[in-house]
Amino acid sequence: MWLMLSMSYCIVALVLSKDIRTPNSYTSIFREEQVIFSSVFNITSILVPADSTKYIPADISDIPSIFFTISDPRLDGGSCIYVLEGLAAYEVLEGGRDSTADYGSNKTIYFGAKDGLYKYDAESLSAKKFGPFKDDIHQLQKGNNTDAIFILSSERKIYKIEKNGTIKTLIQSILCAVEFVLDTDNNIYYISCDDRIPHIVRQDGSYIRYVTTAGEDFKDIKLLRPAFIMENCVPFFADGVLYILYSNGTSEKKDFYIRERPSAYSVDATLYLVAALNGKIYEFNVMEVLLKSMFGVVSRWPSDVTKIIMSIIESAKDSVYKDWTNILDH
Numbered sequence: 001m002w003l004m005l006s007m008s009y010c011i012v013a014l015v016l017s018k019d020i021r022t023p024n025s026y027t028s029i030f031r032e033e034q035v036i037f038s039s040v041f042n043i044t045s046i047l048v049p050a051d052s053t054k055y056i057p058a059d060i061s062d063i064p065s066i067f068f069t070i071s072d073p074r075l076d077g078g079s080c081i082y083v084l085e086g087l088a089a090y091e092v093l094e095g096g097r098d099s100t101a102d103y104g105s106n107k108t109i110y111f112g113a114k115d116g117l118y119k120y121d122a123e124s125l126s127a128k129k130f131g132p133f134k135d136d137i138h139q140l141q142k143g144n145n146t147d148a149i150f151i152l153s154s155e156r157k158i159y160k161i162e163k164n165g166t167i168k169t170l171i172q173s174i175l176c177a178v179e180f181v182l183d184t185d186n187n188i189y190y191i192s193c194d195d196r197i198p199h200i201v202r203q204d205g206s207y208i209r210y211v212t213t214a215g216e217d218f219k220d221i222k223l224l225r226p227a228f229i230m231e232n233c234v235p236f237f238a239d240g241v242l243y244i245l246y247s248n249g250t251s252e253k254k255d256f257y258i259r260e261r262p263s264a265y266s267v268d269a270t271l272y273l274v275a276a277l278n279g280k281i282y283e284f285n286v287m288e289v290l291l292k293s294m295f296g297v298v299s300r301w302p303s304d305v306t307k308i309i310m311s312i313i314e315s316a317k318d319s320v321y322k323d324w325t326n327i328l329d330h
């Protein structure tokens, strides 16, 4: 616990010591030294599996396995899933489109591909077919604390697949979705094909309309699967501005803007963030920076990244939020 509390102190210290920036100056958070993988093709999905049972990896230099999808028109299905182990990338599934994993301690990784669901076999660095369905899957998300996996098919429908991959149910209230994510309470947030804004179908099946505020006219929206400490909400970027969208349909604009338009993100793990831009994967190892500053090592860090972390922590479950902020009262 002390480590977590000290970290929250450091985050606050980092936020307070942020450099003062004029509105016209823009420093990109995407810097060459943060690149951990690069390809000539676009990266369309990334997953750093979360482990909600611990914030701190046993070995801090232990970079988690990162699953990502490269879009390459020459391949069967137009894409391929790789796993990055250390600094080496291994091909796992040609025709694979997206990866997902539980938020909890179950380390099973699932893939959605041009011909259905697969399960990762870490021993052989390969994928094994999971269940009988052969849908052409664009995106998938593992539910929290249930065996359900939600998929977005090429017909833009969302299905729930349960019972060891054997039962498939159409989510009828969603007519057409461009993309979707689940929050940690298994509410579905999706961008609808017609109006291109977020909509919500709650875990109980009820439909929630996004509450727009005056002046909002988003051109480019990207939903993010939330960090494991977040509850009843998901982050999204709209024209480069970070928002938190709550399951009641309201949203909150955060003081964070990026000019770039990453093609994929994973913030699942909370303190180890990755984003893909122009075929490169950038890592933001918040943990390492926090620990270095705890031990007095001054590190230069784009202050903006701390804003993302603060936004995540602010929308965490009450208990987690208290853990992280308690230190301020002492």
Ligand SMILES: *[C@@H]1O[C@H](CO)[C@@H](O)[C@H](O)[C@H]1NC(C)=O
Pocket: 040, 041, 042, 071
């Ligand atoms: C990468 O994606 C961008 C934007 O969608 C597209 O214009 C570009 O052609 C893609 N590049 C490759 C190599 O597929």
Ligand SMILES: *[C@@H]1O[C@H](CO)[C@@H](O)[C@H](O)[C@H]1NC(C)=O
Pocket: 106, 107, 108, 147
């Ligand atoms: C994880 O979940 C899968 C599917 O429910 C199950 O087959 C597997 O045994 C679980 N693994 C662990 C380590 O609990």
Ligand SMILES: *[C@@H]1O[C@H](CO)[C@@H](O)[C@H](O)[C@H]1NC(C)=O
Pocket: 164
């Ligand atoms: C799930 O399906 C696989 C493959 O058909 C089978 O080997 C396994 O026993 C099933 N597991 C459960 C828990 O039903």
Ligand SMILES: *[C@@H]1O[C@H](CO)[C@@H](O)[C@H](O)[C@H]1NC(C)=O
Pocket: 052, 103, 104, 144, 145, 184, 185, 228, 229
């Ligand atoms: C997952 O669901 C369980 C049970 O509803 C809940 O206690 C937990 O906070 C949720 N989130 C994560 C990240 O496990």
Ligand SMILES: *[C@@H]1O[C@H](CO)[C@@H](O)[C@H](O)[C@H]1NC(C)=O
Pocket: 246, 247, 248, 249, 250
């Ligand atoms: C929606 O939920 C958020 C977060 O729980 C809360 O702050 C807000 O007041 C709620 N808005 C309404 C209209 O209920």
